[in-house]
Structure formats: C-alpha cells, structure tokens
Amino acid sequence: MIKEKLLSKKQLERYPVYLSYLKSLQDKGVINVSAPILAEGLSFSEEQVRKDLAAISSHSGKPKFGRNLKELVCDLEAFLGYNECAKAILVGVGHLGEAFLKFSGFNDFGLEIICGFDVDDNKIGNTIKGKPIYSIEQIAKIVKEHDIKIAIITTPNNVAQSVCDLLAGAGIKGIWNFATVHLNAPKGIVIENVNLASSLAVLSHKL
Amino acid sequence: MIKEKLLSKKQLERYPVYLSYLKSLQDKGVINVSAPILAEGLSFSEEQVRKDLAAISSHSGKPKFGRNLKELVCDLEAFLGYNECAKAILVGVGHLGEAFLKFSGFNDFGLEIICGFDVDDNKIGNTIKGKPIYSIEQIAKIVKEHDIKIAIITTPNNVAQSVCDLLAGAGIKGIWNFATVHLNAPKGIVIENVNLASSLAVLSHKL
Numbered sequence: 577m578i579k580e581k582l583l584s585k586k587q588l589e590r591y592p593v594y595l596s597y598l599k600s601l602q603d604k605g606v607i608n609v610s611a612p613i614l615a616e617g618l619s620f621s622e623e624q625v626r627k628d629l630a631a632i633s634s635h636s637g638k639p640k641f642g643r644n645l646k647e648l649v650c651d652l653e654a655f656l657g658y659n660e661c662a663k664a665i666l667v668g669v670g671h672l673g674e675a676f677l678k679f680s681g682f683n684d685f686g687l688e689i690i691c692g693f694d695v696d697d698n699k700i701g702n703t704i705k706g707k708p709i710y711s712i713e714q715i716a717k718i719v720k721e722h723d724i725k726i727a728i729i730t731t732p733n734n735v736a737q738s739v740c741d742l743l744a745g746a747g748i749k750g751i752w753n754f755a756t757v758h759l760n761a762p763k764g765i766v767i768e769n770v771n772l773a774s775s776l777a778v779l780s781h782k783l
Numbered sequence: 784m785i786k787e788k789l790l791s792k793k794q795l796e797r798y799p800v801y802l803s804y805l806k807s808l809q810d811k812g813v814i815n816v817s818a819p820i821l822a823e824g825l826s827f828s829e830e831q832v833r834k835d836l837a838a839i840s841s842h843s844g845k846p847k848f849g850r851n852l853k854e855l856v857c858d859l860e861a862f863l864g865y866n867e868c869a870k871a872i873l874v875g876v877g878h879l880g881e882a883f884l885k886f887s888g889f890n891d892f893g894l895e896i897i898c899g900f901d902v903d904d905n906k907i908g909n910t911i912k913g914k915p916i917y918s919i920e921q922i923a924k925i926v927k928e929h930d931i932k933i934a935i936i937t938t939p940n941n942v943a944q945s946v947c948d949l950l951a952g953a954g955i956k957g958i959w960n961f962a963t964v965h966l967n968a969p970k971g972i973v974i975e976n977v978n979l980a981s982s983l984a985v986l987s988h989k990l
Binding site: 600750760779782 | 799885933979984987989
C-alpha cells in the first residue's frame with residue numbers, strides 16, 4: 577500500500593531524478609541496482625534512497641542482487657503518471673512559450689501541450705509544431721471542450737495575475753507558473769512556480 | 784550589518800518575489816508599504832516579511848507610515864546584484880537554449896548571456912540576437928578570455944554530465960542546470976538545478 581499523502585515536495589522532486597538516472601543505467605546494460613549504488617550516483621543518502629523507493633514501489637530488492645532496474649523504472653513511470661499524458665494549455669507565446677510549444681520532451685513527463693494563447697494578432701491563427709495559437713478570449717471555450725485541467729503561464733509579469741484569474745474562471749485546476757510574480761488563486765487551485773529569478777538569486781548568492 | 788550567511792535557500796528565493804511585487808506597487812503610485820500589506824499580497828506571514836526585509840535592508844519602517852518603497856527596491860536590487868550584470872555562457876542551443884539567448888529579461892536579474900555553444904555544425908557560426916554560437920571545443924578559450932564564472936546547461940540529458948565536466952575543467956564556478964539529470968561536479972562548483980520534470984511531478988501529484 578502506497579501512502580502518497582506522506583510524500584514531501586522535496587521527495588516528489590527526487591523521483592524524476594531517480595528515473596533519469598535509472599534510465600541512463602539501463603542504457604549502459606545494467607540489470608540490477610542497489611540502494612548504495614543509487615545513493616552514490618545521485619549524492620543522496622542510502623537511507624533516503626531506501627525510503628524514497630519503498631514509498632512508490634512494491635518490488636523490494638533481493639539481498640546481494642539489489643533491485644530489478646526494469647521493474648523500478650516501471651514503478652516510477654506509473655507513479656509519476658508518465659504512461660498517460662495529461663492535456664495542458666499554454667498562455668503567453670513569447671520566447672519561452674514558443675520554446676515550450678516546440679519542445680516535445682514534456683510528453684515524456686506526462687504532459688501534452690495542445691495549444692497556445694496570446695493577445696498578439698500576429699501570432700493568433702498561426703501554429704507552432706502543429707499546435708494552434710488562439711486569442712485568450714477563447715480560453716474558457718477550449719478548456720471546456722477538451723476538459724483541460726492544467727495551464728502553463730509564460731506571460732509577462734504584469735498580466736500574469738489577470739491570466740491566472742481568467743484560467744481559474746475557466747475551470748483550470750493546476751497552474752504551472754513561469755512568470756516571476758506571486759499569483760493569488762482561489763482555494764482548490766494548485767499553483768507550482770518555476771521562478772527563474774529566484775533560482776538565479778540562489779546561484780548568485782552561493783558564488 | 785547584513786548577516787548573509789544565515790539566509791536559507793527558501794528565503795533567498797523569496798527576495799525576487801518581493802522585488803517584483805514592490806515594483807508592481809510602484810507602478811500603481813504607492814509610496815510607502817507596510818509589512819502587513821506585503822504579507823497579505825504575497826501570502827507570507829507578517830513575521831516572515833519583517834525578518835526577510837530586516838536581513839537585507841538597513842532602512843527600517845516608520846510606525847504608521849511603513850517602509851519607503853523606493854528605498855526598499857534599491858536595497859533589494861543591490862542585495863540581488865541586479866545593478867551589475869554577471870556574464871554567463873550557455874551550452875546547448877536547442878529550443879530552450881535558443882529561447883534563453885533571445886530572452887532579454889535575464890539582464891534584469893543581473894545575468895548577461897554573452898554566447899552559446901553547441902555541437903551542431905548548422906548552428907555553429909550563427910548568431911542569435913547578436914550572440915554568437917561557438918563549437919563546444921571553444922568553451923575553455925572563451926571562458927578564460929572573458930573571465931566567465933557562470934554557465935547555463937540546456938543540453939540533452941545524455942550529454943549534460945560530460946558538459947558539466949568540461950565546464951568545471953574550463954574554470955566555471957557556478958552552473959545553472961536545466962537538464963533533468965543529477966550532475967556531479969568537483970567541490971567548490973555550485974550547481975543550481977531547475978528541473979522541470981521535478982516541478983511537474985509536484986504539480987501533477989497535488990492535482
């Protein structure tokens with residue numbers, strides 16, 4: 577029985593890191609892997625590795641052999657929801673938004689961006705990698721039609737809050753926010769921030 | 784006296800959030816701001832706001848008036864190093880790398896990307912927004928010539944570690960890593976990860 581509610585944010589963030597490392601081992605022909613090997617490769621403690629993997633995998637390792645790599649990869653992909661893509665929309669087709677629309681790698685992480693929205697008439701009506709760009713006035717309609725739960729905000733900071741309000745009104749449940757501002761959303765809407773300014777502040781401070 | 788060593792990662796991450804919020808207040812013509820106003824606007828506790836601001840600003844607020852917004856913005860920008868740009872290089876000119884080279888906003892956060900590096904002959908020799916793309920064999924030379932301390936990794940996962948080794952050998956001190964893999968670097972080199980797969984895992988799990 578997996579007790580998902582007990583997983584911390586830090587722990588959740590580690591699972592994709594395990595997965596990419598395990599896949600790199602698979603590419604090298606490795607069949608089994610032990611907690612000490614994972615701990616060393618990823619600079620985690622052995623205790624942490626054992627705890628993290630036990631929380632999401634019902635396959636336990638065998639003494640001397642370790643865990644079966646293939647089973648562990650399957651368990652991680654299932655836990656992370658990578659086997660079925662959730663559909664998402666993107667608002668703000670600037671440099672970053674355009675890059676995200678072009679990038680096919682999100683599908684590997686269980687996310688499929690189906691279209692973009694912008695206010696620029698030169699962009700509306702175009703497609704990027706086959707994904708249409710609509711006017712932001714169309715958000716509510718498209719969200720309803722495709723039963724979308726997730727939206728990505730890549731707008732300039734000064735309009736991010738009004739876009740957030742619009743998305744909340746359209747029935748979006750989760751927002752992946754790349755604007756470098758704090759967003760206020762109604763209760764029940766999850767916001768996950770990727771604040772590049774904050775990340776850079778940490779790097780600069782440590783240097 | 785500012786005790787910088789006591790600042791936590793979470794705290795450092797909040798300063799750019801304060802700054803963008805304070806600037807949005809400035810745009811609205813606000814002159815003074817109190818801790819309770821900031822706390823409410825940013826969903827932080829009042830105690831946290833007071834502690835965070837005291838750590839980086841020598842200007843204290845006046846009872847009834849609050850803090851002077853202009854002084855606070857100046858203190859934050861000085862603390863975050865936004866008044867002088869650090870030069871950086873970028874390795875991996877794919878969709879994300881290209882977007883970063885095009886994006887002028889990093890300059891506002893104290894970072895100037897001066898050039899990109901790639902292995903693709905079709906990209907090498909070109910410029911993006913005036914920034915040249917060089918062969919990765921040129922990394923050590925350019926880093927030395929321009930006394931570069933910071934590098935951004937936007938390569939595919941399977942080459943990120945070898946690029947990290949190359950950067951470490953070239954004398955880079957801080958790496959901003961956008962590959963979704965764990966990197967091992969020699970002691971003394973700071974790595975700040977922006978792992979989009981990890982961020983997405985948190986969002987998906989909460990939904």
